[in-house]
Amino acid sequence: MSQEFPTVFIVDDDASVLRSLSRLARQADYEPSTFSSAEEFLDSQTAPPQHPACLVLDLGMPGLGGLELQRKLSDSPMSCPVIFISGNGNIPSTVQAMKQGAVTFLSKPFDQKDLLQAIREALEKHRQLLAAGEQLHAIRGRIEHLTGREQEVMAWVITGALNKQIAAYLKIAEKTVKVHRARVMEKMRAVSVAELVRLCDTAGFEPAVA
């Protein structure tokens, strides 16, 4: 089901721009997907894209503007990178767009080469995001399969606490800690404490200190 070509979403209220950018994208071996308003795009995005994609976004549109759409997208993680295009862009808008993580900001009329370059950049960025996201997802999945007690034990383990200390904190026998700990290592597929620490760090697993 994975698509052959990376998707380039294009959102612009000008139909002729949509047509021309769409053609440009197709010629460069991308799969264009066009929308004539921010709302229309938002409605179509039920989940973050699972394959490389980027968004070419017009700054000034009736209704929800480009910057607002970008902000909404950046709230949800792993949204695709944004490239702004604008006919009447100004510097404050550019600053805000870049602060919100835009790949670049192009003023119409712009050179096709610049847009294609920006698209390549955005797609590469998204590939890395997706890769990191997959890894994160895998690790989080493993953490969720831990029982509550196992998560507690793991939280202490990655602080470097000894089994007997953990036992004292949780008011259980050291023996029981060992049992949980063994299950943690197995379920997390970690061979060593060092590995476990790295898994938890990359997953942002923080001990909810009691």
Next chain:
Amino acid sequence: MSQEFPTVFIVDDDASVLRSLSRLARQADYEPSTFSSAEEFLDSQTAPPQHPACLVLDLGMPGLGGLELQRKLSDSPMSCPVIFISGNGNIPSTVQAMKQGAVTFLSKPFDQKDLLQAIREALEKHRQLLAAGEQLHAIRGRIEHLTGREQEVMAWVITGALNKQIAAYLKIAEKTVKVHRARVMEKMRAVSVAELVRLCDTAGFEPAVA
């Protein structure tokens, strides 16, 4: 020797701008330090600032331009954050400035409040940079006090290798590994492997795999 007020470096080829921004900074309890060209500023910076500072930089100057200065600075780590001001700024310049990490980009004439806000933001950013840098420096210092052999052993330890495995890799007795390992923990001031892993990770210590 530490200064009472954060330093605000100001680089602009227009003397009247230097005067007025200098006064503004002083009124806001900052210590202004003015330069009329990028070269002059570069010459004055022998080492990265050790206390909170930021740089208000004019985009268009004769000789070395603002963007080039910013690029030069960002090569050296822990340089202070940059705020751009410009009389004739355009969008491509803004994009490049922001891509290179500028805090913001203000067009002249700008509101004093905006500049002061940007300065606060930049100083806060720099404080965090400095704090992170100090920590990094401390850890790197400890690593440098390790002997070559100790660094080798540590590299294996943080991969989760067992003493006997390390011994095999280094072709020495397991006993010797224990000795080195104990010294590593002592010199790095780590109580547990978990701690050691985090220290090495934040210091960017990577095992030069043999």
Next chain:
DNA sequence: TTCCCCATGAGACCAAAGTCCAATAGCGCG
């Protein structure tokens, strides 16, 4: 109710890591 998962823990035992003390050997520097 029966069955499974979870948390709890005991006993026995092995493996790994840490801690004493002690010793040998190479290497550079006054």
Next chain:
DNA sequence: CGCGCTATTGGACTTTGGTCTCATGGGGAA
């Protein structure tokens, strides 16, 4: 040449961690 640093190793011993088997009790789902 001796001194200090580093690397190396041994022995003896303790502490910790990990494994295996077995067992109990609570709670929820079929």
